[in-house]
Amino acid sequence: MTALLTRVLGREQTRGLRRVLLWAAVAAALQGVAYALLVPLLTRLLGDDPEAAWPWVAALAAATAGYGIVAFGAAVRGNRFSADLGRTLHHRIGDHVVALPLGWFGGERTGALGQVAGQGVVQVMNAAANLLRPLCVAFVTPAVVVLATFVFDWRLALAMLVAAPVAAAAYRWSGRLMSRVDRQSHAAAVETADRLVEFARHQPALRAFGRTAEDHELLDAALREQRAEARAATRLGVPGVAGFALAVQLCFTCVLLLGTVLAVNGSIAAGELIAVLVLAVRFVEPMGAAAELGGSLRVARGTLERLDEVLATDPLPQPQNAAPLPREYGVELDGVRFDYGDGRTVLDGVDLRVPAGRTVALVGPSGSGKTTVTRLLARFWDVSAGTVRVGGTDVRDLTTDQLMARLAMVFQDVYLFAGTIEENIRAGREDATDEEVREAGRLARVDEIAERLPDGWAARVGEGGTALSGGERQRISLARALLKQAPIVLLDEATSALDAENEAAVQQAVSALTADRTVLVVAHRLDTIREADLIAFLEGGRIVEQGTHEELMALAGRYAAFWAERERASGWRLAARP
């Protein structure tokens, strides 16, 4: 746990944590001292000379005042620490995330990261503000109380301690049970949530095929399983919680019974026994509270582990000394191998050259590695073997900014920032003039979209903005890429058909974007493929054929077969009567 904390919090905040813990521990110790003073105080009061209790009342007042001051200080420091901690964690996450390879960001991870940086950080902050002090009270105060009891009567102190190992063992046991219960419950909850979302997301199909909630066994099975899991958790959890409570009770019971024996025998003064019993109550109480803290602690720990996972991912290495800027804009893959580190080889020895100003089309079956080639050029990941060069320079010798300045990427998943249409285009080049922005917009026929919308160029897009069709979003992202005027264009052609007007607009924008540039395109349209300077046919992570359209057709190999199939498909017409 300590190592985990140091890793996640960083050195400075770990020191802060220690300081807060120290204050809290001193406060808890003073609380124990205040409790211990009850014994002499009560003994005097119950004795023959109650007036003798006054000095002890004064001592108790002093201890309580000391406790109050230190506890106040601990609270102030704990809260301040909690606020600083949030800031540090947010910054650590941010700094790390921007340095991660682009390939790291996938669907699931994106959601999980959002969760960790949002809820997760707040949970850790809450733990720092609200959990540390009670935790100290739960452990330090009973320890001080038991030490004090030794001063008053060693036999009763031993009786307190007899049950302590049992309580400690029960605590660990119940903690382990709870972790197991939490894991199982969590798994069941995740499954239910998945099934529910599936049920909602696929409503069109489920309804079209007559599946109502009652008939949808997959969902109902998950719901029933979750209930079974909850019942099992109760069965497992109750013995743990009750066992610990029993062990804690045992401490008190031992003291009570032994004390009664001793008092009846006359080997302890009645007043003193009563005083120690009062103290024993104060010993037992914070231990019971510890059980409640256990759950919160486990939650905090889980969050820390998720944070640690993010922070432990290796960032994309940046060159020590940036290479001189390449002066020409060809790109090149040389003996490139790539796998995701899980044994799935995606590219298995790819050699490919796109001379400056030329267009190379990548074609091949899905899963053959076409998109991976373009992403390696943009350094979403680093190659496992071989070299990727831009303008003759290894991409690993370029800083991210240097590399990105040379590339315009148009991928299928279009991301628009929350902002206006104009701002989204301007993101392509911040210092572009208004005329340049409008010109880029015009080339991608975004002007037509702006005319349609009430707010025109200032219409908001992205989250919570105007609903744009997929084709319109593509046009805005193309305008953005156009504005950038980068010499190298990486293009992943859309596979889904657009309506005729969007299709025409998109093609026009793509033509403007790729004119006189170095272009590597994952091509689906037959025209794009035929007109490329070079076609590389990928299959199973290798380039199996390479050449112009005519050369490859003459080869009568994989490409020719692929082409024939595509031609046949493009002539297809749907009819009810075959």
Place this chain on the structure above:
Amino acid sequence: MTGAALADTREGTPDTAPQPPEAPGSPPGLGDLLAPVRGRLIAAVVAQAAAAVCSTIPFIAVAELARALLASGGPDEGRAWAAAWTAVAALVARLVLYATAGVLTHLADADLQLGLRRRIARHLGRLPLGWFTENSSGEVKKAAGDNISTLHHLVAHTALEVTAAIVVPLTALVYLFTVDWRLALVALLPLLLGGHFFTRAMSGGEEVTAKFFGAMGGVNAAVVELVQGIAVIKAYGRTSRAHRAYDDAADSFSVFFRDWIMSTTRASTSAALALSGPAALLVATVAGTLFVTRGWTDAVDLVPFVLLGPALTGSVMGLAQSGHAVQGGLQSAREIHALLAAPTLPEASEPTAPAPDGRVEMTGVGFSYDGTTDVLSGIDLTLRPGTVTALVGASGSGKSTLARLVPRFWDPSAGTVRIGGTDVRDIAPNDLYRQVSFVFQEPHLLRTTVRDNIRLGRPDADDTAVERAARAAHIHERITALPRGYASVIGEDARLSGGESQRLSVARALLADAPVLVLDEATSFADPESEAAVQEALSALAAGRTLLVIAHRLATVRDADHIVVLDGGRIAEQGTHDRLVALDGRYARLWALQQKGAAR
């Protein structure tokens, strides 16, 4: 010793009796949501209250023990042992009652959750499909996940915590008043002081909470932008800018949090200190010593105050936290209610069976999502059995909406849609699905076996029938190449490309074998390499049915018996391809545009 850590389970509850539909305008509250488990909750609260009373008995017994040992006539041994054993017995009873209460609430909660989730699922299944937008997944997840989990906390834990936090001090107070009412009054002082500070700490709470969520939302939005847009951010050299925006959001959250927490630290810590054990003991002993030395009270009567004094104040802070939980629970209940109150598609009370000829007629059909803007208006259209009708037009012209009225994904705002001569609103849901099948652009595959995905519409279909459909959809061979063949699970050991998934969904429609078939842009391909195979599958599916097709690529529907051009929700032109081209209108223009695109 509440041990609130009782398994943090998040599970469901059974409900055998069908729930009545949500009464519109019923006040959102916890009461009716909890109704199915009310009995068990009451029993649990009673058990917990008894446990709370039992938990004060050992303290009272120790006081009795003190009296027995310090009795003027020397220690009364019998009375002392009686007191000691009473304490032990009370402890055991408390534990048993406490465990019983916990088990009762957790089991009740498990049932409650199952019942609520089933209720939500049933409701979802009856909502018009228009309700399901991109955001609805999040909403469903929140209602059926987070909100029900919040209720779990309320039902399984908070109810008991509150009971104990109220009953323990009350029992203690009643006992202390019987011992010495003056000292009992004094013992209440810390409570007043703590309450005062606490009120101050909580003042302006709602406003601050709103601000907190505002600042938190800023961080979350910045995180989302940073993470979702990272590729674009890096590609356009905006890394430092986006990073800065994120840092700024994080800093302003931190500053807000710090100001907020520091401004309340004084009051909240003062409250906590006033209510702390040492403070309660100090008050009890100062007053007690005064009373004893003045001879106003017996020293032995002070013992109960020292034992129970801290119990009077200790639970108040916990109560405040429970207050938050109750508020959260009420909020969750409101959100669940809101979901359950979304209006469902009405079901026919006396359903009529449609004629099985597969004729679809639309007369005067209009549709509006929001009641103001018409997406469709004045649509008159007949789909004759055994013919292909194609819907074409720009995005937003209403094609998809029109096609979705046929299987009654929602109801038209004007006019009627009839299948086999019967208004779709009068057809029982299960009959309707036997009449109309739908192939979507998205394949909508479920995380279950390939076999079960194919027989979604006919769960009783045997393996031969499933295989026949798969063969006709040109996907059988791909399936047999999967690790477990037809038993492979989608998304686990069956990872299919877009085209393969599409063919699987075609096999599903083939097996369902409904006379009317709607293809929603199913001719646009996620996976161009398997385009031809998908096409063949579609051709097999189309044969002999009443077909309604939405098509972007006009060439694919050139041979359709009837092409309907939609523009702004109205039928602009209709006829065969040749006739429409000759008309030289909107269709002719679209056709020319695509021909030009294809020729380039």
